[in-house]
Amino acid sequence: MAVDRVEVPAGADPRVLAEELAASVRLDPEQGEMVRATWLDVSAGQSGLLLLTVHHLAVDGVSWRLLGPELAAGLAGERLPESTGTSFARWARLLTQEAVRPELADVESAWWERMLTGPDARIAGGRGVGGRRAVLTVELTPEVTEAALSEVTAAFHCGPDAVLLTALAAAAVRRRDAGSGLLVHLEGHGREALATPADISRTVGWFTTQYPVRVDAGAALGPDFWQPAQDAAGEALKQVKEQLRAVPSGGLGWGLLRHLNPDTAPKLAALPVPDLRFNYLGRFSGGDTADGELLGMAAEALPLGHAVEVDALVLERGGGRLCLNAGFSYARGELGEDEVQELARLWCEAIEVLVEHTRRAGTGGHASSDFPLVDLSSDQLALLEDDLDFEPADEDGEGDD
Structure with a gap:
């Protein structure tokens, strides 16, 4: 999966920009496009934001609760546990x-x-x-x-x-x-x-x-x-x-x-x-x-x-x-x-x-x-x-x- 990079203009609120981008993202499951990731790059000294858009065919409300902590662990470089459940x-x-x-x-x-x-x-x-x-x-x-x-x-x-x-x-x-x-x-x-x-x-x-x-x-x-x-x-x-x-x-x-x-x-x-x-x-x-x-x-x-x-x-x-x-x-x-x-x-x-x-x-x-x-x-x-x-x-x- 490719990650798009968007530079946040100086003085702009990255969360406002994230909301605007989220509203404009279009996925195409018929062509296999189920996930899109965008990295919002801000000025030095500030933390960037990762905008992750996933089609509902791939996630539900419970899934987001599972993905959240695992995404945080992955971004922190922690090793994720192996999945042993039913696919x-x-x-x-x-x-x-x-x-x-x-x-x-x-x-x-x-x-x-x-x-x-x-x-x-x-x-x-x-x-x-x-x-x-x-x-x-x-x-x-x-x-x-x-x-x-x-x-x-x-x-x-x-x-x-x-x-x-x-x-x-x-x-x-x-x-x-x-x-x-x-x-x-x-x-x-x-x-x-x-x-x-x-x-x-x-x-x-x-x-x-x-x-x-x-x-x-x-x-x-x-x-x-x-x-x-x-x-x-x-x-x-x-x-x-x-x-x-x-x-x-x-x-x-x-x-x-x-x-x-x-x-x-x-x-x-x-x-x-x-x-x-x-x-x-x-x-x-x-x-x-x-x-x-x-x-x-x-x-x-x-x-x-x-x-x-x-x-x-x-x-x-x-x-x-x-x-x-x-x-x-x-x-x-x-x-x-x-x-x-x-x-x-x-x-x-x-x-x-x-x-x-x-x-x-x-x-x-x-x-x-x-x-x-x-x-x-x-x-x-x-x-x-x-x-x-x-x-x-x-x-x-x-x-x-």
């Missing part, structure tokens, strides 16, 4: 084997069909798919971010994805002013277990899965959701949490049955598809990228496969303060900017509602999926929690006796 090529071959296992089709095919049948719960009624991309970015304050990712998740024993998706479903229902749910494509890390053992914990590649989920909490996502003093917001979060945990095989099975199984693919391909995609990328800090930064490309350079695509991540700002940042991509000319602004505003407001609701005395609690070894309904759990007076778990996962 991406081997993984791809294993996927084709997994897709035609009879057990997979028998267990999951009907489940995915149920996800995509029922009332229309799309965000834009099919408008805008394939249009030119525009991006609207919103960012929550450190105070709301910390509360949403720590207080709410601890009180309801869930992950950040459940909180953010509950808020998005509530915002979509209110914005649409119809229905009680949301049909959404979710993205996952894709590094799920297969029938054949494989070690891909340090394998670099595009493992990302995308699968449809129908998020529907009924009346709990209606007008009462927006009243923190009511129980609706908490009930909605519990239901969404359960629906996310019910997805089989981490969503990997959808792609296998939809694209790699010749018996199930035609039937699944004929079903309605979501026109909204949601992806929670987690938290990124300097340590994840060798004290570097992840720079975005120009919006027009990225294809738009949905009417709206939401990419959320937590960024570490000055002083270690965390801010939840989300890009709402939409089809320029097909959806109005005001429509997307309203959806983004309602999403932020819904997160604040969940935070305020959680701070009420007596909110939170468990759900059935928290106790997989017993068969308990939500009503039975509520009675048990009242009788036993459960305490929230400590940071190490252990509650009080």
Whole structure:
């Protein structure tokens, strides 16, 4: 791989120049051009910058976290450990084997069909798919971010994805002013277990899965959701949490049955598809990228496969303060900017509602999926929690006796 060299003019900010270059880089995977490296050479006495652009076919979010420390070690002249895991090529071959296992089709095919049948719960009624991309970015304050990712998740024993998706479903229902749910494509890390053992914990590649989920909490996502003093917001979060945990095989099975199984693919391909995609990328800090930064490309350079695509991540700002940042991509000319602004505003407001609701005395609690070894309904759990007076778990996962 050749490394281009760009001289940074005197007095210019090399990071600004890096952002401009990142937005203009174009790769060509059909011609084998998957990676491009540019060295930004600055004046004597200053450290230069390495701009590395890699096509998504070669890396995903987890891969960047693997590459960052290894790049830092390599630039420092340190010896890198030899890879002993499963190669991406081997993984791809294993996927084709997994897709035609009879057990997979028998267990999951009907489940995915149920996800995509029922009332229309799309965000834009099919408008805008394939249009030119525009991006609207919103960012929550450190105070709301910390509360949403720590207080709410601890009180309801869930992950950040459940909180953010509950808020998005509530915002979509209110914005649409119809229905009680949301049909959404979710993205996952894709590094799920297969029938054949494989070690891909340090394998670099595009493992990302995308699968449809129908998020529907009924009346709990209606007008009462927006009243923190009511129980609706908490009930909605519990239901969404359960629906996310019910997805089989981490969503990997959808792609296998939809694209790699010749018996199930035609039937699944004929079903309605979501026109909204949601992806929670987690938290990124300097340590994840060798004290570097992840720079975005120009919006027009990225294809738009949905009417709206939401990419959320937590960024570490000055002083270690965390801010939840989300890009709402939409089809320029097909959806109005005001429509997307309203959806983004309602999403932020819904997160604040969940935070305020959680701070009420007596909110939170468990759900059935928290106790997989017993068969308990939500009503039975509520009675048990009242009788036993459960305490929230400590940071190490252990509650009080």
